[in-house]
Amino acid sequence: MIVQIAGNVKYPITLDPTVWIFDDRKLTFTEVFNPEEAKVDEEEEDELKRKSLRFDREVYQQKINPPVNKSINRYEKQRIMKGTFLMPLKPFLHTSEPGSDVTEASLVTDEGEHIIQADDLAESLLLFAEEGKPLKEEGPVHLYLKDGSNRETPVKGIKKIVLK
Numbered sequence: 001m002i003v004q005i006a007g008n009v010k011y012p013i014t015l016d017p018t019v020w021i022f023d024d025r026k027l028t029f030t031e032v033f034n035p036e037e038a039k040v041d042e043e044e045e046d047e048l049k050r051k052s053l054r055f056d057r058e059v060y061q062q063k064i065n066p067p068v069n070k071s072i073n074r075y076e077k078q079r080i081m082k083g084t085f086l087m088p089l090k091p092f093l094h095t096s097e098p099g100s101d102v103t104e105a106s107l108v109t110d111e112g113e114h115i116i117q118a119d120d121l122a123e124s125l126l127l128f129a130e131e132g133k134p135l136k137e138e139g140p141v142h143l144y145l146k147d148g149s150n151r152e153t154p155v156k157g158i159k160k161i162v163l164k
Contacts, residue, residue: 001016001017001018001134001136001139001140002014002015002016002017002140003015003017003126003140003141003158003159003160003161004159004160004161005092005093005096005160005161005163006160006161006162006163007102007105007106007161007162007163007164008098008099008101008102008163008164009096009097009098009099009163010096010097010098010099011095011096011097012096013092013095013096015092017087017126017128017129017134017135017139017140017141018128018134018140020085020087020128020129021080021085021128021129021132023087025087025088025091026085026086026087026128027085027086027087027088027125028083028084028085028086029083029084029085029086029127030084032086032125032144032146032148033148033151080132081132082131082132083129083131083132084127084129084130084131085127085128085129086125086126086127086128086144087125087126087128088125089121089122089124089125089126089143090122090123093121093122093163096163098118098163099163102118102163102164103117103118103164104116104117104118104163104164105117105118105121105161105162105163105164106161106162106164107143107155107158107160107161108158108159108160108161108162109155109156109157109158109159110157110159111157114155116143116155118163120145121161123145123146124143124144124145124146125143125144125145125146126141126142126143126144126158127141127142127143127144127154128140128141138156138157139156139157140158140159141158142154142155142156142157142158143155143158
């Protein structure tokens with residue numbers, strides 16, 4: 001369940017997608033590919049937060065000390081348990097410090113290698129959780145291009161990214 005970034009890099013790194021569920025940089029599938037629908041979800045979340053704050057104020061006025069932000073934490077837990085999440089690949093590539101002459105990358109999977117341009121790779125996203133669960137079959141990650149052109153046919157089962 002790990003992915004290595006190797007090849008023409010200063011620092012080869014190993015990624016563990018199972019811990020990304022706790023990373024604030026993660027994006028939902030809806031946020032990336034259906035931004036209109038995500039806006040509706042965000043408005044619902046904001047409404048829930050407003051209701052939670054209003055409830056907290058009323059309870060504090062009654063001199064009762066409830067657990068802080070319990071409903072917000074419950075919402076976030078529910079979101080994590082049911083969400084489909086993607087992680088931008090750019091920060092990890094930046095950390096590995098690729099050589100200035102890198103023009104392409106090879107995505108190593110169980111089914112072979114897929115060649116992708118370095119610029120497209122830098123702007124891509126890795127799907128790491130579907131319905132709140134890590135990708136065990138065809139995992140650990142699937143690669144989606146930011147423009148959504150491979151949305152129906154992502155590169156699945158990536159085990160290693162070799163920059164050339």
